[in-house]
Structures are given as C-alpha cells and as structure tokens.
Amino acid sequence: MLKIIAAILTAAILTSCSTTDSGPVVKLKDNEQAVPAGYKSWPKFLMNVQRGDAKQVRDIYINPIGARAQKGQPFANGTTMVMENYAAKPGADGKLAKGELLRVFVMGKGEGWGDSAPQGLKNGDWVYAAYMADGVTRAPEPAAACRSCHLPLTKVDFVHRYDEYFVTREGGTYRGPSGGAY
Numbered sequence: 001m002l003k004i005i006a007a008i009l010t011a012a013i014l015t016s017c018s019t020t021d022s023g024p025v026v027k028l029k030d031n032e033q034a035v036p037a038g039y040k041s042w043p044k045f046l047m048n049v050q051r052g053d054a055k056q057v058r059d060i061y062i063n064p065i066g067a068r069a070q071k072g073q074p075f076a077n078g079t080t081m082v083m084e085n086y087a088a089k090p091g092a093d094g095k096l097a098k099g100e101l102l103r104v105f106v107m108g109k110g111e112g113w114g115d116s117a118p119q120g121l122k123n124g125d126w127v128y129a130a131y132m133a134d135g136v137t138r139a140p141e142p143a144a145a146c147r148s149c150h151l152p153l154t155k156v157d158f159v160h161r162y163d164e165y166f167v168t169r170e171g172g173t174y175r176g177p178s179g180g181a182y
C-alpha cells in the first residue's frame with residue numbers, strides 16, 4: 001500500500017515539474033535561446049532554400065511541438081525553429097549547393113516572451129538569436145534586425161516561409177505567394 005502511495009506521489013511530482021505544450025516556464029529574451037542539441041533530427045521545415053540574392057542556401061528545422069501546427073493556425077508556444085545559413089556554391093541543374101556554414105539562426109516562442117521586445121518590434125511571442133557556425137558563439141547580427149524584417153508578417157505568425165512550409169509538408173509544390181493568410 002505504501003509503495004502504491006509513493007508511486008502516486010512520485011508521478012504527481014514528476015507531472016507538475018514537466019514542461020507542457022504552453023512552453024517552458026522560463027521566459028526567454030532575444031539572444032538567450034541556445035541552439036538546441038539534436039535539432040537536425042527534428043522535422044524538416046524546408047531544406048535547400050535557394051537564396052541567390054543573398055548568395056546563400058538555407059536549411060530550416062522545426063521542433064515537434066511546432067510541427068503540430070495546422071495551416072491557418074499560429075505556431076504553438078514551445079515552438080523553436082533553427083535555420084542554417086550556408087554560403088552558396090554552384091550546384092547541379094543550375095541550383096545552388098551548400099558551401100561553408102556561416103550562421104545558425106534560432107527563433108522560438110513561449111508565453112509572454114514577447115514582453116521583452118523593444119517598443120514597436122514585438123513579433124507576437126517570438127524571440128530571436130544568432131550564432132556562428134559552431135552553434136555556440138554569438139553572431140554579431142542584432143536581434144532588432146531580425147525583428148524588423150519578420151515584423152510585417154503578422155498574418156502568418158511572423159514566419160516568412162509559412163505558406164511554403166504547409167504546401168510542401170502536404171506533398172505539394174509551392175508556386176509563390178497566393179496572398180493567402182491564416
């Protein structure tokens with residue numbers, strides 16, 4: 001009997017300590033979110049994004065909480081996305097291939113994380129961080145720049161490739177912005 005009570009108590013304690021879908025309890029600010037270990041085994045958001053203009057190729061990953069979002073919805077609190085920015089080099093079929101890894105960008109959201117945003121730059125509850133290729137050393141890009149460029153995308157939860165992600169995830173071919181929004 002005692003054993004059973006102990007087991008129930010342990011279960012209750014473990015449950016109350018775990019994080020939930022509403023995200024971790026700690027409120028993160030810009031530049032505080034680390035590159036999560038093991039993100040390369042996360043669901044793929046978009047791979048080999050061709051950015052000829054920026055002379056880069058990018059791979060974007062999303063954590064399992066984020067990948068549960070349905071088109072038309074914002075991403076849940078607890079979502080993290082990691083984007084690897086590679087220098088582009090000429091590849092096959094006129095496509096760009098990946099050269100050296102230049103940066104690792106992270107954006108994540110949690111309840112109330114947007115509270116720390118500078119005035120006029122609140123992107124919902126998203127916060128941003130930029131790292132060098134080692135994934136540890138902070139990169140010089142200021143978070144305010146991330147915020148300004150993602151800021152106008154209010155209809156797609158501040159995520160640039162929102163429409164493309166859902167079309168691709170469902171096995172479709174993305175043919176450019178439809179003007180659609182969630």
Ligand code: HEC
Binds near residue numbers: 129
């Ligand atoms: C000049 C505009 C601009 C700036 C500045 C910018 N981004 Fe983005 N970001 C984009 C675009 C456009 C995409 C879509 C992928 C692509 O085309 O390269 C993107 C994509 C992303 C994604 C993948 C999710 C999505 O929105 O599709 C993450 C994560 C991200 N950016 C983080 C950052 C971080 C962190 C910073 C600052 C260090 C930053 N971005 C600065 C324009 C910008």
